Amino acid sequence: MSITVSPLTASIGAEISGIDMADVDAACRDELRKIWMDHKVLVLRNQPITTEQHIAFGRMFGDLEEHPFTEGIEDHPEIVVLEAGGDTGKNFVAAGWHSDVTWRAEPSLGSILRGVAVPEVGGDTCFANACEAYNRLSDEWKARVDELVAVHDYTAVFGRRVPDEEKAATREKYPPQRHPVVRTHPETGEKAIYTNIGFTTHIEGVSPEESDTILRHLELAIRNPSVQCRVRWQPDTFVMWDNRSTQHAATNDFLPAYRRMERVTVIGDRPF
Helix, strand or coil, X not given: CCCEEEECCCCCCEEEECCCCCCCCHHHHHHHHHHHHHHCEXXXXXXXXXXXXXXXXXXXXXXXXXXXXXXXXXXXXXXXXXXXXXXXXXXXXXXXXXXXXXXXXCCEEEEEEEEEECCXXXXXXXXXXXXXXXXXXXXXXXXXXXXXXXXXXXXXXXXXXXXXXXXXXXXXXXXXXXXXXXXXXXXXXXXXECCCCXXXXXXXXXXXXXXXXXXXXXXXXXXXXXXXXXXXXXXXXXXXXXXXXXXXXXXXXXXXXXXXXEEEEEECCCCC
């Protein structure tokens, strides 16, 4: 295979052609992984592969997690189904900037998402380069946040999905996690903002007021359009992103139309 790389913006993202996700050997995977690390978000279009092939492709980059709070596909627990609108009765869209499952002790390495049912308009996903967002902080702000630790908790987003009788056991299984406010990428060595408005509850060792001020400042750095790219979905478009160096947000501008996405998530390691 000869992979062609077309950057989406100057700071993040690339569209990839010349690859068949159903037929990737080790050499192609290694080349693709390097491109992934360089661009952080990769878009692969016109990939009519099966669910089993989606899972197999994800496993080429590591073991896959099973998400305890989202719906999946029967016999395929690695698949997370994200749908809203239409006749589903659901209108939740992950529109806040976040990195996936930062409430885990070992958050994900990356996610590979497929467009299954795509609305005619709206429903894009936006991605931010969390490394470039950190790089653009002033020296004073870098010194202020570099050594801080933040607490991440699943309950802010998924707490209502846990029945009352299961809350204690679920909390014991998934306790709040302490992660650095600025994490270091284990492969590239880059530093990235690692707080998000979905799962980060507070920063340790500072007052609630200062915690709120810091979290808001870092959120604004992520929300800067000049460190972002935006992906317009089509059926059988796949997007793979590095959760250690990016954040993302879906747009909820397609409702009440129906949108269905399917995701596999590669297990990562503890941030440092």
